[in-house]
Amino acid sequence: MASPTTRNFLITGAGRGIGRGLSRLLLQRGHRVLLVDYNDEELTHTTSQLSQTHKAGADFDSLNCNVRSPSDILSAVEKAKTLFSGHLDCLINNAASTSGVGGTPLSALSLADWNTSIETNLTAPMLMSQACLPLLRKSPARPHGGSIVHISSTRAVMSEPHNEPYSATKAGLLGLSQAMAVSLAEDGVRSNALLLGWINVTNECKDADARGQKWEEGLTAEDQAWHLTGRVGRVDDVLRAVEYLVEAEFASGTEVVVDGGVTRKMVYPE
Numbered sequence: 001m002a003s004p005t006t007r008n009f010l011i012t013g014a015g016r017g018i019g020r021g022l023s024r025l026l027l028q029r030g031h032r033v034l035l036v037d038y039n040d041e042e043l044t045h046t047t048s049q050l051s052q053t054h055k056a057g058a059d060f061d062s063l064n065c066n067v068r069s070p071s072d073i074l075s076a077v078e079k080a081k082t083l084f085s086g087h088l089d090c091l092i093n094n095a096a097s098t099s100g101v102g103g104t105p106l107s108a109l110s111l112a113d114w115n116t117s118i119e120t121n122l123t124a125p126m127l128m129s130q131a132c133l134p135l136l137r138k139s140p141a142r143p144h145g146g147s148i149v150h151i152s153s154t155r156a157v158m159s160e161p162h163n164e165p166y167s168a169t170k171a172g173l174l175g176l177s178q179a180m181a182v183s184l185a186e187d188g189v190r191s192n193a194l195l196l197g198w199i200n201v202t203n204e205c206k207d208a209d210a211r212g213q214k215w216e217e218g219l220t221a222e223d224q225a226w227h228l229t230g231r232v233g234r235v236d237d238v239l240r241a242v243e244y245l246v247e248a249e250f251a252s253g254t255e256v257v258v259d260g261g262v263t264r265k266m267v268y269p270e
Contacts, residue, residue, distance in 0.1 A: 006030055006031055006032060007026075007031045007032070007089040007090060007246060008031070008032050008033075008034075008080075008083075008084040008087060008088050008089045008090070009022075009023075009026055009031055009032065009033045009034070009088075009089065009090045009091075009092060010033075010034045010036070010076070010077075010080045010088060010090075010091050010092070010128075010132065011023055011033060011034070011035055011036070011092045011094055012036050012037070012065070012067055012092065012093055012094050012095035012124070012125075012128060013036075013037055013067075013094040013095030013096060014033070014035035014036060014037050014043070014046070014062070014094070015035065015037030015038075015039045015042035015043035015045075015046050016037070016039065016042040016046065016201075016204055016205040016206070017201045017204050017205070018094055018151065018196075018199060018201050018204070018235055018238055019035070019037070019092075019094045019095070020035075020042075020046050020201075020204045020205070021201055021204045021235030021236075021238070021239075022092065022094070022235060022238060022239055022242065023035050023046070023050070023060070024049075024050065025235065025236065025239045026239070027050060027053075027054050027059060027060055032058075032059055032060060032083070032084065033059075033060045034060065034061050034062070034063065034076070034079060034080045034083055034084070035047070035060065035061070035062040035063075036062070036063050036064075036065035036067075036076045036095075037062075037064065037065065037095070038064065038065060038066045038067070038095075040064050041206065042205060042206055043062055043064060045206040045209070046062070046206075047062045049209070057083075061079065061083050063075065063076050063079050067095045067120060067124035067127075067128060068116075068119045068120055068123075068124060070127055073124070073127050073128050073131050074131055076128075076131075077128075077131040077132055077135065080132070080135060081134075081135060084135070086134075086135060087135065087142070088132055088135035088136050088146050089146045089147070089246065090146055090147050090148070090149060090242075090246050091128060091129060091132045091136065091146070091147075091148045091149070092148075092149045092151065092242065093124070093125035093128060093129065093148065093149070093150045093151060093173075094151040095120065095124060096120060096121045096151070096166075096169075096170075097116050097117050097120040097121060097165075097166075098166060099113060099116065099117070099165070099166075100113070100114075100117045100162075100163060100164065100165030100166035100167075100169075101155070101163055101166045102160060102161070102162050102163065103162055103165075104162060105161075105162050106162070106164055109164060109165070113165060114164075114165050116165075117165035117166060117168075117169050118165070118169060120169075121165075121166070121169035121170065121172075121173065122169045122172045122173060122176065125150055125173060125176060126176060129148050129180060129191075132148075133184070133187065133189065136148070136187070136189045137187045137188060137189060138187060138188025138189075142188075143188070144188055144249055145187055145188030145189045145190075146189060146190075147189065147190040147191065147192065147245060147246055147252075148177075148180060148184075148189065148190070148191045148192070149192055149193070149194060149242055149245050149246070150173050150174075150176065150177045150191070150192070150193040150194070151173075151193075151194055151196065151238075152170045152171075152173045152174055152177070152193045152194060152195050152196070152255070153166070153167075153170040153195060153196055153197075154195050154196065154197045154257065154259050154262070154263050155167045155170055156170040156171040156173070156174055156195060157171070157195070157263065158263060173193060174193050174195075174255060177191050177192060177193040177253070177255070178191070178193075178253045178255075181252045181253030181254075182253065185252070190245075190249075190251065190252035190253075191252060191253065192245045192251060192252060192253070192254050192255070192256065193254075193255045193256070194238065194241050194242070194245075194255075194256050194257075194258055195255055195256070195257045195258070195259065195263075196233070196238060196258050196259065197227075197233060197257075197258065197259025197260055197262050197263070198223075198227070198232050198233055198259070198260070198262070199232075199233040199234065199235060199237065199238055199258075200215060200219060200232045200233065200234065201235055202217070202218060203215050203217065204235065215234060219232055226262070227259075227260030227261060227262055228260055228261030228262070228264070228265060229260040229261055231260065232260070233258065233259070233260055237258055238258060241256050241258050244256070
């Protein structure tokens with residue numbers, strides 16, 4: 001069912017995974033989306049798939065963008081300005097480096113790997129938000145400005161071994177989000193964050209499409225039962241949270257946890 005109000009979205013990391021799923025679902029609801037991603041193969045495939053049901057250059061568009069590059073970010077915002085006639089309703093800072101999840105032990109962590117996470121997961125959302133401000137600010141024609149949704153993680157508040165780069169940057173994103181909410185209030189721009197748990201999106205990529213992979217493929221009964229809600233998260237769950245934050249004019253500086261209740265679950269050793 002299409003939304004009664006068409007909104008304009010810019011989504012980073014939209015070639016695959018959560019970003020791709022959100023783009024697809026938002027388009028299905030009648031919104032318009034600019035997809036940006038650094039993985040050209042995945043972005044080209046996603047663009048081709050979406051073109052089968054939506055009009056490229058009108059309903060949506062895409063751009064190869066390295067969010068670690070300030071010039072690429074400016075190019076993406078110029079593209080958004082053209083596509084949306086200068087009017088952006090929501091920036092979703094979703095792109096992230098996940099190499100710091102269960103990866104290199106702290107004793108062997110290189111400065112280069114640490115900086116990759118910092119630049120991708122924390123600096124890029126700041127720069128992208130900064131560049132999008134002219135498109136998000138309120139105006140006489142738009143008394144309520146747009147909003148920013150930062151995709152954080154429950155790993156910002158809980159962790160497993162060897163998560164330092166990812167956990168630190170996702171926690172930093174929470175601080176960035178609340179600071180922006182305060183700083184941008186006069187501009188009419190709201191900033192909120194989503195702390196996501198296990199959202200299974202292994203089916204949201206080119207290879208999975210080629211194999212006809214279903215969402216539940218690879219998930220065990222134990223995986224599902226581990227969650228208080230009885231199942232692993234879907235991209236649809238993220239969509240509902242995004243829709244709420246975009247429409248909730250009284251919500252700013254808040255954090256919404258979407259994790260099936262796992263962070264509330266006491267786990268004892270066997």
